[in-house]
Amino acid sequence: MRVRWDLLFADLAAQLDAAEAADAVQTIAELTRAEQATILLTDRLRAAVGALLDLHLVDGHGLTAEVRDVAPEWVLLAERSRQHVVPLTAIASISGLTRHAVAPTSRAEAGRSLGAALRALMRDRAPVRVRTRSGHSDGRIARVGRDHLDIEELSHEQGPGRAAREGRLVPFSALVCVSET
Structure with missing residues (x-):
């Protein structure tokens, strides 16, 4: 027993x-x-700095580029000889990301808004292509507000050598990509 x-x-x-x-x-x-x-999308993108990713954007265009920098509202990508600032809200999907994530390293993230990045391009008077959900505009960023930018477009309608500048306002909500030209 x-x-x-x-x-x-x-x-x-x-x-x-x-x-x-x-x-x-x-x-x-x-x-x-x-x-x-x-885990945030920015944490996953931060882990991919230096990696080549395939992004599908909300306007239907694709972009295969290297991740250069990541901020709370945008990612900086390098494609051959051009760089692109892409708002995170304009990304429909991403291929090529690993499962790794990296948290932000400093509190300076707050000063790296989309507006701050666009103001830097405005100060440099860099020629850009601003892509929206409905098309694109080539020119220079003239003003950056809290939720929009003004692009100064070059109009060739007045004949050769007599081009005039025209402005276009683009809300950040419609912005897909700002690229070097």
Whole structure:
């Protein structure tokens, strides 16, 4: 009878150990899912700096480019000899990202808004192509507001050598990409 009781209690102990192991596995899985839920797109893009990615943008265009910089609202990409500032809201999907993520390293992220990046291009008077969901405009950024930019377009309608400047306002919500020309 003693052997039978020993086997009974050994079986109960084994069942308890198995239940505890299953609980530990379930707890680890829940913690992993909870941690993954805190990862931002910017964290994944930050881990891809230097990598070549395929981006599909909301206007239907694709862009295969190297990730150069990442900010809370935009990503800087390099494609051959041109660079592009792409608002994160203009990205429809990305291929080529790993599962890795990198958190921001400083509190300076707050000063790296889309407006700040566009104001830097405006100060440099850099010629740009501004792509929106409905087309594009070539020119220079003339003004940057809180939620929009004005692009000064070159109009050739007045004849050769007599080009005039025309302005176009582009809300950030319609912005797909600002590229070097």
